[in-house]
Amino acid sequence: MLALDDAGQRIIRHGTSYVLEAAEERVDAFRFRAICAQANSTSHGGEFERAIGLLRDALSLWRGPAIQDITSPTLNAEKSAWEEAKLRAVERLVTLEFARGHHSVMIPDLHAWARQYPYHEKLHCHLAEALHIGSRTAESLQVLARLRATLRDELGIDAGQEVHELESRLTGRPGELTAPVDVPVNLQAVEALQRALTETTRALQLLQILTG
Incomplete structure (x- = not known):
């Protein structure tokens, strides 16, 4: 046939x-x-x-x-x-x-890819960023916490610098690899900084696309 x-x-x-x-x-x-x-x-x-x-x-x-x-x-x-x-x-x-600013559109896809690639740190960071921009910061931090636990428990390694830096940005604490210490923060200043960092990230991504 x-x-x-x-x-x-x-x-x-x-x-x-x-x-x-x-x-x-x-x-x-x-x-x-x-x-x-x-x-x-x-x-x-x-x-x-x-x-x-x-x-x-x-x-x-x-x-x-x-x-x-x-x-x-x-x-x-x-x-x-x-x-x-x-x-x-x-x-x-x-x-x-x-x-293109379509962070919320990507959340279902990113959830699926994060399940498919449980050790892929960049995909988990993308998911955490999309959730944060969608005003779901608590879920965003849970994604990163689960990733760190998976890497530690199943592979015996710590998450990379990108995960630590994103976690620090979301919590408003200085980036460091050791356990963060609670310090008084100006929440309005932190939120303004996070918005600025998000816009900068978008601009850099668009520049990367345009320059190949």
């Missing part, structure tokens, strides 16, 4: 076995790669909304881990490469959405 399909695929004999030959546009992985390349080109041209749509189309092609349920030392490197490509697309999408 596959051999009768004239839409870019065929079955051929290869030694004592058979091989399915398929055009790249029939393979999700290759379609994903092509759409991501188109999204990068589009964003460099300043069409950010179109690039966002393309990246969402590319990520929608994923229905589980790459090369799932296949045990093959030969394919392990390929599996890692495709997973890294997916993460790059996710991070690019978050950068574009945040630069």
Whole structure:
């Protein structure tokens, strides 16, 4: 039945076995790669909304881990490469959405990605930042606390500098790796500083997109 399909695929004999030959546009992985390349080109041209749509189309092609349920030392490197490509697309999408001020829109996606990648500090920081900007700072701090506990309990390591700095910014305490000490703070000044830092972050992200 596959051999009768004239839409870019065929079955051929290869030694004592058979091989399915398929055009790249029939393979999700290759379609994903092509759409991501188109999204990068589009964003460099300043069409950010179109690039966002393309990246969402590319990520929608994923229905589980790459090369799932296949045990093959030969394919392990390929599996890692495709997973890294997916993460790059996710991070690019978050950068574009945040630069457009769409933090709240990204919260459901970021929750899902944080569950999928429980050790990925940057994704958890993105989720915490989006929650904070949506006036959900308590939930934001819980995200970072769970991440630190997961890294400590399951991997025996401490969270990185980015996590500590974001946690310090959200609590209004000076950034440091040791346990923070409660000090009197001017809440209005802290909130004004947090708003300024958020706007600066958006501007830097947009500049990064424009300069490639």
